[in-house]
Amino acid sequence: MWDRLSEPWPSTTTIWRILRRHNTIVDQPQKRPRTFWHRFEAAAPNECWQSDFTHWPMADGTDTQIISWLDDHSRELLHATAHTPVTGRTVIDTFVHTMDVYGPPASTLTDNGMVSPPQAGGTPSTRFARGHDGTPKQPNGFEQLLADLGIVQKNGAANHPTTQGKIERYHQTLKRWLSADGLVPTIAELDTQLARFAVIYNTQRPHWAIGRRTPHEAYTATDKAFPVVEATDRIWRVRYDQVDATGTISIRYAGKLRHLEIGRAWARKRVLLLVHGADTMIIDRVGGKVIAEHTLDASKDYQRKK
Structure with a gap:
């Protein structure tokens, strides 16, 4: 007979290990405590x-x-x-x-x-x-x-x-x-x-x-993540944008707000804006064609399209 006063009492972990070794219990992962969960968190705002x-x-x-x-x-x-x-x-x-x-x-x-x-x-x-x-x-x-x-x-x-x-x-x-x-x-x-x-x-x-x-x-403590696509052997940052009433899109470049010429025919329409360094491409999301390109000039606020 086990004498609990004179002999050490086995731990719960030891008891479970012995029972599992002899296949007398069935694991139930759904009952694991929260400490077993793998916690995921995106590294930056807008990453997910x-x-x-x-x-x-x-x-x-x-x-x-x-x-x-x-x-x-x-x-x-x-x-x-x-x-x-x-x-x-x-x-x-x-x-x-x-x-x-x-x-x-x-x-x-x-x-x-x-x-x-x-x-x-x-x-x-x-x-x-x-x-x-x-x-x-x-x-x-x-x-x-x-x-x-x-x-x-x-x-x-x-x-x-x-x-x-x-x-x-x-x-x-x-x-x-x-x-x-x-x-x-x-x-x-x-x-x-x-x-x-x-x-x-x-x-x-x-x-x-x-x-x-x-x-x-x-949310405001670190830089935001953003989607990217590969085109013309470059990795482009993607922005889903709307052309304003004057036919332009605003973008921040070299610390200042720049206005990209798109054309009044595209006023109020939604487009894709691709940015790689100083180069931009504006794409008609419906038709998929490039409707404007720019090479940004840090000395100018208004950027005319090529």
């Missing part, structure tokens, strides 16, 4: 944006869906709006709007349904889908936009919510705040709530995972 949507009720019980874009590195909430429901068009429009404010990310991380929600009449991600003849399906609108911009597309694995753990935790914080603030009767009022929440979340609420800084402090 996470996105997902969550359900939230109106005052009369009507269901809405809130779509959010979250910077992985800093936890900065870049965008949050309510819709009934989120559609594939919503994903594209909110992504483009967020790029207009923060610049494009180097990559995105969403689940498969997020790319174009099936319940909203769209189709899931086509990256891994194939037709009846075994050939890959054509990319949907969001996937094509990412490909055009040189943005790396990442999708979380099915039944693995920890892949998008940051935005899942953000959803919990958002819902607690909305519950405390009270249900509202209209989408417009809910969007106003979300705008107020974004200010609090980004600037007033320190986050333990980023050194007790606020997300906005972490």
Whole structure:
């Protein structure tokens, strides 16, 4: 008989090791403590944006869906709006709007349904889908936009919510705040709530995972990452831009804002801006052709196209 007073008691680890050696237990990885998880964090702002949507009720019980874009590195909430429901068009429009404010990310991380929600009449991600003849399906609108911009597309694995753990935790914080603030009767009022929440979340609420800084402090502390593409044997920085009413695009070069001549025929149209050192290329995203090129002159504010 074991005498616990006179003999050392084996540790829990020793007991588990002996039981496992004799195949008397079955490992259950899903029950591992959080210390076993591999924590991922992007190294720079805009290196990766996470996105997902969550359900939230109106005052009369009507269901809405809130779509959010979250910077992985800093936890900065870049965008949050309510819709009934989120559609594939919503994903594209909110992504483009967020790029207009923060610049494009180097990559995105969403689940498969997020790319174009099936319940909203769209189709899931086509990256891994194939037709009846075994050939890959054509990319949907969001996937094509990412490909055009040189943005790396990442999708979380099915039944693995920890892949998008940051935005899942953000959803919990958002819902607690909305519950405390009270249900509202209209989408417009809910969007106003979300705008107020974004200010609090980004600037007033320190986050333990980023050194007790606020997300906005972490987002603005270092240089942003950006997408790149290879063309003409060069690596070009990519920007998704809109030509202004005067037919120009603004870009910062050599410490000053420069205005690139594009042409009034392109006013208010969205284009791709590729930058490599002092050289630029402006590409029509619809037609794919080069519509303007520049070699930037640091002595001039207005840059005429070649």
